[in-house]
Amino acid sequence: MGILNLLTAALFLTAEVTLKDYAVTGFFGIASFLLFIFLQLLGAKLFVKITESGHIGPRVFVLVLLVLGLAGAVFSCFISNSEASLLLGFTSGLFIWSALCDVPEQMHWISPLSRNAVLFFLPLILLWAAGMLFLREIPPAVFGATGYPLGVWGIQLARARVISRWGPSSLAATILILLTAAIAGGALALGVVHGTLFSGIIGGVVFAIATWSALEIIWERGMAQKPWKNS
Structure with a gap:
């Protein structure tokens, strides 16, 4: 009976620790989701202010973002903890994406x-997937720093092409909404x-990106249907 009681106590203790870990992880997931949305809105306001400063402002902004992203990606490769390294690389990917795609798109540079962007995206995502599967000696931070831009690009590219081809009220758009929600x-x-x-944190950020899309x-869809005109 003594051994049985000890095993039962250990089982409940393990379950308690596991539930606590899940609760903490869930908290940071939701917190990172809210923080990401806040940073998106803050970044949008900052971008408007920078564009009002003239032509040099956006270029300097892009350069600063790119330097921060590349520096963070390089530094994350030297972190011994693989998950911390992946997270920092993932965060660096946000700056790299903003510098190479997000801001230039808003400025109509690219x-x-x-x-035509699909022809560039597909080979890149295939190379990234092949590298992740077969090149195990590459630090996780590299896949995080490159995976974030490719992931965001893929989600946004799918949305843009589906809406452009079939419209926001189509069945394809509905399926894409469901797939994005599943992601x-x-x-x-x-x-x-x-x-x-x-x-x-990573799960919360991916949740925010997919939910935003x-x-x-x-x-x-709402803008296309214009329900306010029917009232």
Whole structure:
């Protein structure tokens, strides 16, 4: 009976620790989701202020973002903790994406969501996936720093091409909303189930990105239908 009681107590203790870990991970996942949305809105306001300063402002902004992203990606390769390294690389990817695609697109310097962009995206994502599967000696931070831009680019490119081809009210757009919502929920769930602070943060950020994209499709659908004109 004594051994049975000890095993039972250990089982409940393990369950308690596991539930606590899940709760902490979930908290950081939701917190990172809210922080990401806040930073998106803050970045949009900052971008408007910078564009009002003249032509040199956006170029300096892009350069600063790119330097921060590359420096963070390089530094993250020297972190011994693989999850912390991946998280910092993932965060660096946000700056790299903003510098190379997001801001240049807003300034109409490039068109990363055009039809021709698909021809560049597909080989890059295949190379990234092949490298992640077969080049195990590459630090996780590299895949984080490159995976974030490719992931965001893929989600936005899919949304842009579907809406451009079939419209926001089409069946294809509805399917894309469901797929994007599944990605969002799956990322958050996997981050929480993994049970670490870093996985929770990454899951929360991916959840925010996918949710934001799904909401943009819903917004496009509402703007196309113009329900206020029927009232």
